[in-house]
Amino acid sequence: MSQKILVTGGAGYIGSHTVLQLLLGGYETVVIDNLDNSSDIAIHRVRELAGPNAQNLSFRKGDLRDKPALEELFASEKFDAVIHFAGLKAVGESVQKPLSYYDNNLIGTIILFKVMAAHGCKKLVFSSSATVYGWPEKVPCTEDFPIGATNPYGRTKLFIEEICRDMYQSDSEWKIILLRYFNPVGAHPSGHIGEDPRGIPNNLMPFAQQVAVGRLPALTVFGTDYNTVDGTGVRDYIHIVDLADGHIAALSKLENPSIGCEVYNLGTGNGTSVFQMVAAFEKASGKEIPLIKSGRRAGDCETVYASTDKAERELNWKAKYGIDEMCEDQWNWASKNPYGYESQESTT
Numbered sequence: 652m653s654q655k656i657l658v659t660g661g662a663g664y665i666g667s668h669t670v671l672q673l674l675l676g677g678y679e680t681v682v683i684d685n686l687d688n689s690s691d692i693a694i695h696r697v698r699e700l701a702g703p704n705a706q707n708l709s710f711r712k713g714d715l716r717d718k719p720a721l722e723e724l725f726a727s728e729k730f731d732a733v734i735h736f737a738g739l740k741a742v743g744e745s746v747q748k749p750l751s752y753y754d755n756n757l758i759g760t761i762i763l764f765k766v767m768a769a770h771g772c773k774k775l776v777f778s779s780s781a782t783v784y785g786w787p788e789k790v791p792c793t794e795d796f797p798i799g800a801t802n803p804y805g806r807t808k809l810f811i812e813e814i815c816r817d818m819y820q821s822d823s824e825w826k827i828i829l830l831r832y833f834n835p836v837g838a839h840p841s842g843h844i845g846e847d848p849r850g851i852p853n854n855l856m857p858f859a860q861q862v863a864v865g866r867l868p869a870l871t872v873f874g875t876d877y878n879t880v881d882g883t884g885v886r887d888y889i890h891i892v893d894l895a896d897g898h899i900a901a902l903s904k905l906e907n908p909s910i911g912c913e914v915y916n917l918g919t920g921n922g923t924s925v926f927q928m929v930a931a932f933e934k935a936s937g938k939e940i941p942l943i944k945s946g947r948r949a950g951d952c953e954t955v956y957a958s959t960d961k962a963e964r965e966l967n968w969k970a971k972y973g974i975d976e977m978c979e980d981q982w983n984w985a986s987k988n989p990y991g992y993e994s995q996e997s998t999t
Contacts, residue, residue, distance in 0.1 A: 653707070655679040656902065657730045657772075659715060659763065660737030662689035664846040665778065665835055667697055669734065669895040671844070674701040674708055676899050681728060683721075684737065685714040688849055692992035696843045715759035718766065725770040732774035732905055733767060734898055735760065738807065741853045742782070742950060745804035756807035764818065773825045776901045777815060780808045781833045781887070781918070781955055790922070791958035794831070794914045801950040812914075819912035826910045828901040833887035833918030833957050835894050837977040838984035845984030846891075847991030856888075856981055859929060863938040863982065864989035870940050872925055874947035879954060883925035887918035887956035890972035890980070900968035918957030919970040928974065935978035936986075 656673055660666045661682030666689070673680045674697070682694060691710065698705040713720045715737055738756040739745070745752040767773065782805035783798040800806040812829050819825045836856040838845030851867075852858040861867045875882040897917040904910060923931075929940050963969045 653677050653679050654731040654902070655681065655728065657724075657728075657733045658682050659733065659735045660684055660689070660778075662686060662691060662693045662710075663736060664689075665832070665891065665894060666736040667693040667844050668839060668891045669736070669898045670694075670708065671697045671700055671839065672892070672895040672899055674704040677704070678902075679707045681709050681711065681724075681730070683711045683713045683715070683724065686712060688739070690847060690992040693844055693847075696992075700839065700841060700843055715763050716755070718762050721762060721766045722769075725766050725772065730770075730772045732776065732902060733763070733772060734776045734778070734902070735763065736778045738778075740804060742802050742804050743853060745802050745807075746950070749803040752803045752807055757810060760811050760814070764814070768822075773822070774905045775815070775825070775827045776898055776905070777811060777827065777829050779812055779829045779831045779914075780805065781831050781916070781957065783809045783812065783831060784955060786952040787955060790954055791920060791956050792916065793958040794916060794961055816912050823911065825912065826905045827912040828904060828910070829912070829914045830897060830901060831914060831916050831957075832894060833889050833916070833955070835891050836888045837890045837892070837972070837980040839892065840980050840983070842980070842983035842987040845981070845988065847988070855925060855928060856932070859932050859940055860981055860985040862940050863932070863936045864985055866989065868941065869943045870929065871943045871945050873945050874951060875944045876947070877953045879924055881924050881926045884951060885922040885924050885954040885956065887921060888923055888928065888974065888977060889918050889970055890977045893917075893919075893970040893972055897962065897966070897968050900962075900966040904966055913965075915962040915966060916957040916959055917962060917968075917970075918959055919973075920957055920959040922954055922956040923974055928978075931974045932978045932981065935975065936982040
């Protein structure tokens with residue numbers, strides 16, 4: 652019997668790639684997404700990529716804050732586990748609209764957890780973030796570092812982690828894995844699904860991608876005076892397919908009777924500067940990326956990268972792809988879909 656997994660936010664960037672890997676891995680998958688910051692075209696594309704396994708995918712448009720609809724979904728389907736991605740995710744926007752972030756991310760999650768508990772579904776993989784490390788005193792970040800957050804988005808991740816720990820303390824039937832992602836980039840090698848942010852992108856690679864296809868004139872680099880190899884911020888970039896595979900490894904780990912509430916970093920364990928990443932993307936795309944150098948952005952850290960020892964040891968998972976493949980796959984997606992999923996020029 653294949654397991655049936657509910658994926659919240661499964662039409663988004665990380666969600667859609669994970670749904671594809673689930674289907675290819677033989678899981679039955681139900682996606683719920685309110686399509687606030689995603690497209691149902693991603694779901695159609697995932698079906699195409701999944702081939703015969705596409706029959707194991709169903710999609711519900713819905714919001715986690717709509718408790719009656721969620722109750723109805725759990726009453727009609729028996730889920731073995733939930734992978735919880737759904738939430739707003741732009742750091743800058745969260746500073747401007749904190750209540751919107753707390754409402755969407757916290758209230759939606761609390762309702763989801765209540766409905767899961769009521770229906771006896773107590774296996775969870777939660778999409779957390781390296782933002783919970785704040786500005787770490789040293790690197791690489793290990794899972795036992797002190798945690799804090801420098802913006803409302805990061806705090807929602809932090810609070811949900813704490814809620815998960817409290818739930819497990821109160822009821823040991825819960826089995827929870829918290830995955831702290833570092834910086835997901837790239838796209839599926841087919842170029843059929845990828846990152847398609849609404850409006851001006853918040854992250855480096857989608858921004859560079861939009862410059863490369865001619866949608867934006869130049870890439871703004873925030874902070875060129877950090878104490879790093881070239882003055883720009885250093886991050887741990889991870890290929891989206893490696894990240895998706897980390898979720899499959901986490902689901903397998905939930906079958907272990909000794910799992911309670913565990914945290915794992917998903918990254919490569921290597922730091923790459925903004926300028927280094929831009930150079931790799933210029934090489935992959937054959938395009939020059941004009942740069943505008945700007946001051947540091949509030950809340951940004953100098954250097955953050957992961958220790959991945961725990962995930963390698965306990966999840967039997969390790970990132971396979973390097974910066975070159977991340978940039979090649981990102982460009983493949985961008986060049987085929989210059990305006991994302993809604994593009995008239997995109998190949999279908």
